[in-house]
Amino acid sequence: LVIWLLKWVLFRNMFGAGLIKIRGDDCWRELTCLDYHYETQPIPNPLSWYAHHLPKPFHRVEVLGNHVVELAVPFLYFAPQPYAAVAGVLTIGFQLWLALTGNFAFLNALTIVQGVATFSDGVIAAVLPVGTPEPAATPVPLEIAAAALALLVLALSIRPVLNMLSPSQVMNTAFDPLNLVNTYGAFGSITKRRYQLVIQGTRESDPAEDDWETYETKGQPVRTDERPPQWAPYHLRLDWQLWFASMRPRPGPRQRWLFALLEAALENDEKKLSLLDTNPFPDEPPEQVRVLRYRYEFTSPGERAETGEWWTRERVGTYVQPVSGADLRRRALFGR
Structure with missing residues (x-):
């Protein structure tokens, strides 16, 4: 029964992702999404540049294969x-292909673990010693x-299944207070252009353009030669x-964390700035960011x-x- 429950999680994961794509961005139906994805994904990895430059016919086959694996193959789990x-x-x-061509945290590893549930004892014994x-x-x-447990999962699966069948399907949503049986999906739409936010600071009160120095991030591209x-x-x-924030030309209500990060930069908060790759002001904090x-x-x-450049x-x-710092304190005081 546990194996079947793992298969059910895997099915919702893969089939939900396939449905959100085929209902979402036109490029999934036109088979062109991977013309953009490797460049515009959240955090490209060392092979993303090479994957981006694969021939366009190969990208068409990739998208078609994506639809097969996410929309047809999941029914064979059972x-x-x-x-x-x-x-x-x-x-x-x-x-494994996704993991080779992008940084998707632990998502691919978790899905691979779920995929092992499709192998019987005999299949595993034939491959491993x-x-x-x-x-x-x-x-008893x-x-x-x-x-x-099976009855509980069955009852809690009703709303996730209805969501998958709905034309207004939502991604990555829980339908019960304990988050036991959820609905999943990813990349229903593909960004066609990559925008990046670059944080800078200066010790000058009236800085020229050359007075600004850059904080580099760990995964997002900043330097074009890296x-x-x-x-x-x-x-x-x-x-x-x-990456999410860069999609908007201005910060919105959900980007309050960004101003907290800027405040940390102005205070040279070593612990918070450890989330970044470099701090150009290790000894004395900047006057402005x-x-x-x-x-x-x-x-x-x-x-x-x-040129040797990647970007x-x-x-x-x-x-x-x-x-x-005074500007940020006023912003916090007046809520804007």
Whole structure:
């Protein structure tokens, strides 16, 4: 029963992701989403540049394969062997490709663990040097508890299933107070342009443009000559939040954390600034900080061969105007 429950989690994970895509961005139906994804994903990794420059026909095949693995293959999780194992292999292979070409924290690893549930004891024993355990009688209390758990999961699955079947499907939502049976999905829409927020500080009260120095992040691109790093399965929460925030030309109500980070920079709060990769003011805090917004693009193979750069960038605006500690305190006082 536990194996079936794991398969059910895996099914909701994969099938929900497939549905949100096919109902979402037109590029999923036009098979063009991967023309953009490797460049605009939350945190590119060392292979993302190469994946981005794969031939466009290959990207079309990738998207088609994505739809097959997420929309058709999940039904085979519940089929007899060897079909369930084949479905598991396809799912795990799909997750490994995602892990090879992007930093998606521990999501791929968790899904791979769920995928192992599609393998029977016989399949695992045929591949790994392990024995097949002898079946033993299940104690009656355990059978009762398992049946009760199954009924509970069945009842709690009604709303997630209705959500998956709904044209207005929502992603990554819980429908019970204990978050026991949830609905999942990812990348229903694909950003076509990559925007980046770059935090800078200065010790000057009336700075020229050259007086600003940059705080570098751990995962988000800042320097154009730096190859995208590998961080997964570690989850860089701040970098993900910066990616989400960069989609807007100005900070919104959900970006209060950004002003807390700017305050930490103005106070040289070592603990909080450890979330960043570099602090250009290790000894004395800056007088002012600001946040610029850039558009980043991967260099072409020719540009990379000529310059060694991984990215090109163009400044498109100022996300947060220069502020001092006093400015932030007034902002907190008046709520703006």
